[in-house]
Structure formats: structure tokens, C-alpha cells
Amino acid sequence: MSPITQIQALDVPSAIVQRRSIKTFKTDPIAPDLLKQLVELTVAAPSSFNIQSWQIVLVQDEAQKAALSAASWNQKQIIEAPVTFVFAANPHAGEQDLTPIYEQALKTGAWNEGTVNYFKNAIPQFQAGLGDKRREYAIKDAIIASTHLVLAAESLGLSTCFMNGWIEEQVKAVIGAEDSDLAIAVLVPVGYAAEPRLNPGRLPLSYNVSVDKIGNPYQA
Numbered sequence: 001m002s003p004i005t006q007i008q009a010l011d012v013p014s015a016i017v018q019r020r021s022i023k024t025f026k027t028d029p030i031a032p033d034l035l036k037q038l039v040e041l042t043v044a045a046p047s048s049f050n051i052q053s054w055q056i057v058l059v060q061d062e063a064q065k066a067a068l069s070a071a072s073w074n075q076k077q078i079i080e081a082p083v084t085f086v087f088a089a090n091p092h093a094g095e096q097d098l099t100p101i102y103e104q105a106l107k108t109g110a111w112n113e114g115t116v117n118y119f120k121n122a123i124p125q126f127q128a129g130l131g132d133k134r135r136e137y138a139i140k141d142a143i144i145a146s147t148h149l150v151l152a153a154e155s156l157g158l159s160t161c162f163m164n165g166w167i168e169e170q171v172k173a174v175i176g177a178e179d180s181d182l183a184i185a186v187l188v189p190v191g192y193a194a195e196p197r198l199n200p201g202r203l204p205l206s207y208n209v210s211v212d213k214i215g216n217p218y219q220a
């Protein structure tokens, strides 16, 4: 991975606290090295069995951005930001040939032959057991990767906005996935903020954090 050379990266807690969903972006480009670093930090995310079932499309071309914005209720962040990451999820990734994943883990020493042989049985069994939930499970992986992107971007001086406001079939058509089973998980425009935004705040912890069982509120 390329080193962070140009800016002092924010630590993770600071990036979490500082991050806001930005609605207006400058059109300033992201330097290619910085974009590469963002992509590498995004795919450093964990995934179920390390299957890495995401398919990430960096939408940068002006006509593609216009089409993606149109598929997203004309939300203009996509037009303004230099790049929007489309996080798609492949529900069938676990059924594909996983040899490259096994070979890599053997090479790093993270998994041994025993682990790989176990996974060769366990992964197909687990995937088959998921049935209709394969889509949901693939989306989990993609969403976790998108959170890596958002915090990495904030840490490296960029801004983002998670986006759920789009029509799945139209987004799939824009990225050329209309004939596939890919699910669209989330869209994330990335760029330099044109305007800051205030934190809308969070509920007191006792509203939605419990200890041991729901209804036993966590009292910090």
C-alpha cells in the first residue's frame, strides 16, 4: 500500500467525530495516488470468509455521473463530486472459484492447508444454507467496505455522503450490470466539501443501547 505522504491523516476517533454527510462538493479532482489509497483502504475491509463479495465501480465520467444522478432522484452530489463509489454486492461470490483467495491466504501464512480444506467444505455449505439471504449477506460485506471508505476519506481530508436514494434497476443499468444478480448496496460520492454541515446529533445512549437484553438501557 502506498504511504500517506502529503497530509497528516486524522486518527480514527477524530475521523468518526468529524465526519458529516456532505451535500455540496467542489468539483476539484482527487489526486490519482490519493484515490488509489482510498480504494486500497476500502478493500482492506473484512468480509464473510474473506470472500470479498463486493463489486465497486468508481463513477467519474461526466456522462456516467449525469446518468447516475438521474438514477438517484437527481441528487446533485453525484454531479459535483469528482467520483462516486457504487458499492454493488455479488450474492453468488461464495459459489465462485475461491482458489485466488485460498492461494493468497496460504502465501501470507494467515491460513494453512487445514484451514483451506475446512473452508472448501464449510463455505459452500454455509452459502447453500443462506438461501434467500445470500443477497443480504453480500450487502453486509459491501456496506462494511463503504464504511471503511467513508472514514478513510475523512481521515485523508476528503468528504463523503452515504446515499440510499436511488432506484436499483436504474443504477444497475448505469454501471452495466442490468443483466446480473448484483445487488446495489450503497452509493458514496467522494470529494472536497463546498460547505460544512452541522451534526444533527444522536439520541441519548439509553434510547437504543442496551445491556444483555433489549429494554435494559445502557447507562454510561
Ligand SMILES: Cc1cc2nc3c(=O)[nH]c(=O)nc-3n(C[C@H](O)[C@H](O)[C@H](O)COP(=O)(O)O)c2cc1C
Residues within 6 Å of the ligand: 019, 020, 021, 022, 023, 075, 161, 162, 163, 164, 165, 166, 186, 197, 198, 199, 200
Ligand atoms: C444508509 C444511508 C443512506 C443515506 N442516503 C442519503 C441520500 O440518499 N441522500 C442524502 O443526501 N443523504 C443520505 N444519507 C445521509 C443522512 O441523511 C445522514 O447520515 C444523517 O442525516 C446523519 O448526518 P451525518 O451523516 O452528518 O451524521 C444517508 C445516510 C445513510 C447512513
